[in-house]
Amino acid sequence: MAVERTFSILKPDATERNLTGAINAMIEKAGLRIVAQKRVRITKEQAEQFYSVHKARPFFGELVEFMISAPVVVQVLEGEGAIARYRDVMGATDPSKAADNTIRKTHAKSIGENSVHGSDSPENAAIEIAQFFSGNEIVG
Ligand code: ATP
Ligand code: MG
Numbered sequence: 001m002a003v004e005r006t007f008s009i010l011k012p013d014a015t016e017r018n019l020t021g022a023i024n025a026m027i028e029k030a031g032l033r034i035v036a037q038k039r040v041r042i043t044k045e046q047a048e049q050f051y052s053v054h055k056a057r058p059f060f061g062e063l064v065e066f067m068i069s070a071p072v073v074v075q076v077l078e079g080e081g082a083i084a085r086y087r088d089v090m091g092a093t094d095p096s097k098a099a100d101n102t103i104r105k106t107h108a109k110s111i112g113e114n115s116v117h118g119s120d121s122p123e124n125a126a127i128e129i130a131q132f133f134s135g136n137e138i139v140g
Contacts, residue, residue, distance in 0.1 A: 004082040005035070005138075006119045007128035012070035013113040015039070020073055023116065026103050027077060030089045036076035036138040044068055050131065059112060066112060074132045077118075078140055083125055086118040 010023055024034060042050070047067040054060050077086055091102025095114055098105035108114040119125035129138070 001081040003078060003080055004122065004125070005076050005078050005129060006082040006086050006125045007117075007132070008075040008077050008086060008119075009117040010073035010075070011113070011115055011117065012066060012068075012072060013109050014107065014115040015073060016070045017107075019107055019115070023103055023107065026089060026106070027075075027086070030085060032077040032079040032082055032086060032089070033140070034075055035078045035140045036133050037073060038132075038137075039071050039073045040132075041071050042068060046131075050128070062112060076129055076133060076138050083119055083122060087120065090116050090118050 008027070010020055014020065014023055020039075027034060044064060047064045048055070051060065051063055051067070054063065057063075079085060089103055091098030091104035091108075093104075093114060094111040095104040095108035098108070103116050104114050108116075119128050
């Protein structure tokens, strides 16, 4: 399998509970390398653009408000099959349906405040990485 890069966000519910290190340990234990990382407060415009695919959904407003409610940690993760591997490590969107030992089962508060984001395709990974990082900020 090819070495890939995926885009990750540690969401406000995670940074607020001081879980950056705990979640990063789960990421690294799964064989993914954190090749770029920064803690930022995203703007409302960035959150709306990032989740624009969901703009018709009833939870969109709540999702945007949540994403700007506290700092987030944006990351680029690298490894074999990184996109699918990170989705596995994250677990299902709804933590009550997530498998044991996944990030969301272990740490998420709810379907909305679910601790992490991971890209869902190579196309979206490239778009999302470019939205938050310039090439020289990614060091593999
Ligand atoms: P993400 O895109 O954040 O990695 P995901 O791909 O597992 O999560 P999506 O269906 O893309 O899930 O939903 C994006 C985000 O919107 C979810 O992670 C969650 O924060 C929020 N969300 C999804 N469904 C609901 C819902 N029913 N109620 C509230 N928030 C929701
Ligand atoms: Mg998604």
